[in-house]
Amino acid sequence: MTTYAALLRGINVGGGKKVPMAELRALMTALGYDGVRTYLQSGQAAFTARHGDEESLAGELAQAIGKRFGFPVDVIVRDHAYLRAVAEACPFPAAELAAKQLHATYFSAPVDAARFAEVDQAAYLPEEFRLGDRVLYLYAPDGLGRSKLAEHLSRPRLDKGVIATSRNWNTVVKLVEMTAGGA
Structure with a gap:
């Protein structure tokens, strides 16, 4: 199982x-x-x-x-x-950040990196994002609710049929723990 x-x-x-x-x-x-x-x-x-x-x-x-x-x-x-690979591959120093500052947006399928290539990341500093395997890591020092970068990243829509859902870092870690028993 x-x-x-x-x-x-x-x-x-x-x-x-x-x-x-x-x-x-x-x-x-x-x-x-x-x-x-x-x-x-x-x-x-x-x-x-x-x-x-x-x-x-x-x-x-x-x-x-x-x-x-x-x-x-x-x-x-x-x-x-x-889930473990997502946590381990985090490009940001997760252990040093508050959970509200770091988020993972999980995608139901791979997304085209070109969709995000045009984002002027310097314009949103100190906020940053990185793409991973069916995941987007977002560092938002003031939290997701105040993130201008998160708002920008949510547009335009993903390809038809691709689902995206975000979780803060506490939840990312908790999901790794909760699924570890039967791994």
């Missing part, structure tokens, strides 16, 4: 798309996933699965959430090895 994390995009934010974590755990258990654990209310769950791959598990979970809660939710599923 492989241990995964499911990252749900845009739930339990601003009173919309309510997905209670207890109900999410029950739903995932009913799908046949084992050891389901959630983290915070913002849409992270660790689980083990005997079948499928990241893409098929994400599709299965998104479909089940839509059916159960009545609205679509984008889902990205990643295994422990990938």
Whole structure:
């Protein structure tokens, strides 16, 4: 069995798309996933699965959430090895920064680096970003909510079908820990 994390995009934010974590755990258990654990209310769950791959598990979970809660939710599923590699490959000094200053935006598929090549990074200093394997690392010293670079990076839209969801560094590290048991 492989241990995964499911990252749900845009739930339990601003009173919309309510997905209670207890109900999410029950739903995932009913799908046949084992050891389901959630983290915070913002849409992270660790689980083990005997079948499928990241893409098929994400599709299965998104479909089940839509059916159960009545609205679509984008889902990205990643295994422990990938999550650990993302944390280890961070180009910024994560241990020296506050969690609110460092974020990882996970992509459901590879993104074209050319999309980001035209960003005048010097214009946004001290904020910075770097691309990795289906992830964008963002250093925003004043936090994501005040980041002009994050706002700029969110436009233009990604290629059709590519999902993006961001997590602060505490959550990045926690997901590595939560998925380590069955790795």
